[in-house]
Amino acid sequence: xxxxxxxxxxxxxxxxxxxxxxxxxxxxxxxxxxxxxxxxxxxxxxxxxxxxxxxxxxxxxxxxxxxxxxxxxxxxxxxxxxxxxxxxxxxxxxxxxxxxxxxxxxxxxxxxxx
Amino acid sequence: xxxxxxxxxxxxxxxxxxxxxxxxxxxxxxxxxxxxxxxxxxxxxxxxxxxxxxxxxxxxxxxxxxxxxxxxxxxxxxxxxxxxxxxxxxxxxxxxxxxxxxxxxxxxxx
Numbered sequence: 001x002x003x004x005x006x007x008x009x010x011x012x013x014x015x016x017x018x019x020x021x022x023x024x025x026x027x028x029x030x031x032x033x034x035x036x037x038x039x040x041x042x043x044x045x046x047x048x049x050x051x052x053x054x055x056x057x058x059x060x061x062x063x064x065x066x067x068x069x070x071x072x073x074x075x076x077x078x079x080x081x082x083x084x085x086x087x088x089x090x091x092x093x094x095x096x097x098x099x100x101x102x103x104x105x106x107x108x109x110x111x112x113x114x
Numbered sequence: 115x116x117x118x119x120x121x122x123x124x125x126x127x128x129x130x131x132x133x134x135x136x137x138x139x140x141x142x143x144x145x146x147x148x149x150x151x152x153x154x155x156x157x158x159x160x161x162x163x164x165x166x167x168x169x170x171x172x173x174x175x176x177x178x179x180x181x182x183x184x185x186x187x188x189x190x191x192x193x194x195x196x197x198x199x200x201x202x203x204x205x206x207x208x209x210x211x212x213x214x215x216x217x218x219x220x221x222x223x224x
Contacts, residue, residue, distance in 0.1 A: 033211075048210075
């Protein structure tokens with residue numbers, strides 16, 4: 001079974017802080033993704049990565065950056081946290097093969113910015 | 115218009131009932147389709163992929179209609195444990211990205 005592990009289930013930070021959310025997958029997947037999920041808005045793609053050191057903007061990248069130094073690890077960074085970044089953050093990974101493969105999610109990090 | 119549209123529900127059904135959800139998508143170039151299940155305050159989990167010819171997995175049947183750009187999920191003999199939000203998921207035109215629908219909430223009552 002694919003295992004995607006996110007570093008924290010719950011996190012509370014203050015406005016203006018730099019926040020790091022970590023995600024690790026153990027199935028040698030090439031693709032990794034960061035989403036946020038908000039009531040009424042569904043899952044929205046923030047950033048994704050096809051390979052080590054590769055990153056692409058998703059639908060809502062503003063206020064975020066990412067890092068992928070190793071294949072198994074994909075970090076989401078809130079450069080200067082703001083209250084509108086309070087959300088559930090979900091990391092996912094998938095294989096890169098012919099056709100689009102399903103994504104497997106971590107447990108999520110519920111982030112509150114005060 | 116949203117790329118993937120679902121009726122948010124909730125659908126309230128008794129145990130043992132058959133329930134169906136539909137989902138419409140706007141991108142005619144989409145090639146891959148999935149249904150995910152999400153329990154309250156948990157992560158989405160893959161329920162099943164949706165194939166062109168339709169496919170079944172136990173009590174669950176998925177259908178794809180490319181001409182009309184909709185996907186359906188049928189659940190037979192509903193169980194209390196089927197209570198969850200069901201997300202319709204469609205691939206984008208390029209890359210390995212997916213677009214998630216807002217979900218349909220199902221509540222199965224005793």
